[in-house]
Amino acid sequence: MASAGSTMSWIEVTYHLRGAAADAEARARAIAVEQSIEMPPDAVDDPFVLGEILGRVVAVEPRSDGLQAIRIRLSAATVGGDAGQLLNMLFGNSSLHDDLTLAEIAVPPELRAALRGGSQIGLDGLRERVGAKARALTCSALKPQGLPAKELARLAEAFALGSIDYVKDDHGLATQAYSPFPQRVSACAAAMRRAVARTGHATRYVPSLSGSLDAVREQLHIICEEGLDTAMVAPAILGLANVQQIRRDYPDVAFLAHPSLAGAARIDPACLTTLWRLAGVDAVIFPNHGGRFGYSAQTCERIAQAALAPEPGLAAIAPVPAGGMSVARVPEMLDFYGRDVMLLIGGNLLAEGDRLSEATAAFVATVHRHSQAQAPAETHA
């Protein structure tokens, strides 16, 4: 039996607690127990459990915003290389306390290696596939749901004729009777091939995955058969262990992560970005500040940093700010995020109706111009 900390590594986790500083120490001890052995330590006599598994309080410190920052070490051995189990250990039962937020994690190298699903494509790969050098990437979305496959394909073609980089399904597109996945993907992929033959720009169509892991595998099979190499997944709906699994099974598919249902969690979005990056996604979509959602500029900055920060063995992934963005905001967004970003504008382009290709081309031109004018040093993260 090794002495504490000598043989096994620890995950350092920061929680933010609302409430009185006086209670914070006791709460910290309770969280360390809850997120590890989940029973009174007094009732445990096994030295391995007490030395290597029981969580430990590192520090409890008041923050300037009035919250208490609680830092705890959790044993990495409890995770077993499973990203779902990582979530379970980080915030499983403690998520039931509504005064507590999972704020930050630092994962030891061995666990990062154990979680790794193999090669990642990341921001560089996403650029390379569309022939972009260091510039920002462009993306739009097929919607509304309810349209038949051929109508969505018409929109996909129009976007591609504007030489956009990525065209994703709206996250509401699943496999509904009015637009089953196989028909939709086949129609949109064909439309994309036609457009790419005309423009010479390698626009990628990004179908949205849904259903169980089995269903997602069938969808990925169709995607590969259609010659596509990008897909969108909602990790909070599919389950993070399943994201890890498709990352392993499909090393050549780039995965864009959609935040659906993830905002429901009291997990800081930057922390969630870190977790999803660990599970192997290549880009993370999130609400930009000043759009339809209430994320602050500071939160968006932290998300971009979590996506891009150098991490040994992990590719930098693309931050994809979205949620009610407009072409008018492109210069400001690029000033904010720099060039290491994928800009996603959906409804604002679709509202152009018959002028969709022209509006898309104008969006693309604005991004190219502004992004290429930026020196690398101007990039944000």
Add this chain to the structure above:
Amino acid sequence: MASAGSTMSWIEVTYHLRGAAADAEARARAIAVEQSIEMPPDAVDDPFVLGEILGRVVAVEPRSDGLQAIRIRLSAATVGGDAGQLLNMLFGNSSLHDDLTLAEIAVPPELRAALRGGSQIGLDGLRERVGAKARALTCSALKPQGLPAKELARLAEAFALGSIDYVKDDHGLATQAYSPFPQRVSACAAAMRRAVARTGHATRYVPSLSGSLDAVREQLHIICEEGLDTAMVAPAILGLANVQQIRRDYPDVAFLAHPSLAGAARIDPACLTTLWRLAGVDAVIFPNHGGRFGYSAQTCERIAQAALAPEPGLAAIAPVPAGGMSVARVPEMLDFYGRDVMLLIGGNLLAEGDRLSEATAAFVATVHRHSQAQAPAETHA
């Protein structure tokens, strides 16, 4: 093209909004759009999309607690029978608004049928398997994690010698190096068989499932090979579509749902119970009031009602209040929940150390006595 509402059915969803009543109408309209077509309705001219897919505001009403109740109809056709997609449509993007809670849903019969994974075992089945008539069921938990398989098996045997009904893995038990799933389940199943041969009571061991759907399937294979027929799953970690899938694939396995990570969602726990019941689980574990978590008695009452309320085609499922319960609280809990309940007491029994079997037997006797003394009319829900 049918007129609105004539051919397709609608899900009625209630959200609770924090904030000013003056803004509530506009927010309601925005939610109806966000959770359906996710683009400005003005930019849509397709009559099917506008008539059958676009969400509709039913009512906006202030509540006595100061929140605004927003009732919206969402098209059931957008769900396609996938429980994950149901979550996506109910609360995907709106979960990103931190002033909004998903409070209640009413699902039309066709969608309930489409979601159904086949036979459910439910509360009645859980009783039948352990030879219980109308009484409350008893359950405990194997912990702490970090113990080797043989030590967990020793605890399992001690619980079973006390003639408890169900012994579940702690939700932290996954497949760690110090206690891999196959060894643990094999050791605990064998221990259980030994004990059952002595007591004659058909105590069930309930292993905890973890990892991807693939991993979970391997675990279920082991469970069935060991002659077990009960398992625990954390729907918020595995993903609800995957729960639906294992429900379909393993009609004879009873599934206990664990709330890990689910409290992180701003989804009312009673609403979550409804969703999990729709996906086919047979029991739902949740924090009882007055324990380690802050759920109110009223919330617990609503959870039990969501588990037990008659629903055509769906079995009533067992409410399993837990989270720091003690044997001393059994009479009060049974007075509160009635007999349609499974009482789960873990740490309080494990703290008895060498007296575990005796303490378990006392717990079991208290439940039998109190529960059998209750007239059916006293049951709560």
